[in-house]
Amino acid sequence: xxxxxxxxxxxxxxxxxxxxxxSKQIKNSYEQxxxxxxxxxxxxxxxxxxxxxxxxxxSTSTKLDFFPPNEKFRIxxxxxxxxxxxxxxxxxxxxxxxxxxPYGKLSFKLDNKDLELTLYQxxxxxxxxxxxxKDLTNGNExxxxxxxxxxxLADTIHPIVDFNYCYNPYCAYNPNFSCPIPPVENHLKxxxxxxxxxxx
Numbered sequence: 309x310x311x312x313x314x315x316x317x318x319x320x321x322x323x324x325x326x327x328x329x330x331s332k333q334i335k336n337s338y339e340q341x342x343x344x345x346x347x348x349x350x351x352x353x354x355x356x357x358x359x360x361x362x363x364x365x366x367s368t369s370t371k372l373d374f375f376p377p378n379e380k381f382r383i384x385x386x387x388x389x390x391x392x393x394x395x396x397x398x399x400x401x402x403x404x405x406x407x408x409x410p411y412g413k414l415s416f417k418l419d420n421k422d423l424e425l426t427l428y429q430x431x432x433x434x435x436x437x438x439x440x441x442k443d444l445t446n447g448n449e450x451x452x453x454x455x456x457x458x459x460x461l462a463d464t465i466h467p468i469v470d471f472n473y474c475y476n477p478y479c480a481y482n483p484n485f486s487c488p489i490p491p492v493e494n495h496l497k498x499x500x501x502x503x504x505x506x507x508x
Contacts, residue, residue: 342377342472349504350374353481360478360485373505375449381471381502385416387464390426398428401453401479402486406430411437416469419498425469426493427459435461440490441474443500451480451506454490474503481507 352358354370361370393410400406408428415424427437442454455474459467477487 339377346374383416383469385414385467387467388413399489404486441494442490443496451476471502
């Protein structure tokens with residue numbers, strides 16, 4: 309973005325054995341942290357506080373859909389700085405062409421595959437790094453045009469790629485937004501079953 313079983317005592321004053329209900333699996337602290345994040349994000353969208361959803365979708369019953377928290381998709385990575393990266397105009401869902409500069413690459417392994425994502429820096433927000441990406445869930449479980457991750461500059465010191473926190477472009481919810489399209493170099497040939505799912 310949980311029980312006690314009572315039984316009657318027979319007249320013989322002996323207690324009947326009752327079959328215990330299986331206890332619910334308790335989430336570990338990481339899963340709970342992700343679940344709390346998902347709930348808070350969903351609440352912000354549903355309330356209309358971030359002005360993303362169309363007015364017809366703003367409701368207390370609105371809820372974003374997420375993949376279950378999965379620590380498999382929290383991955384330690386290696387960061388390689390791109391020196392002298394050439395700025396370019398990133399394509400978007402409209403004719404807007406924001407300028408980004410390749411800042412560095414994160415390399416990591418998932419499902420025994422060596423993967424890589426490029427992080428981009430905007431001159432308007434130089435302290436943040438933008439990571440738009442696509443994967444094999446797009447168009448099925450997740451939004452067809454891809455999803456996003458954000459990083460701070462400090463995150464590159466001991467980098468971790470956590471797809472449980474990936475989010476949809478605003479265009480997934482409202483066509484009035486203009487959203488960057490993930491460059492081909494950030495198209496992953498794996499299924500990222502983590503983070504937010506597609507809207508509707």
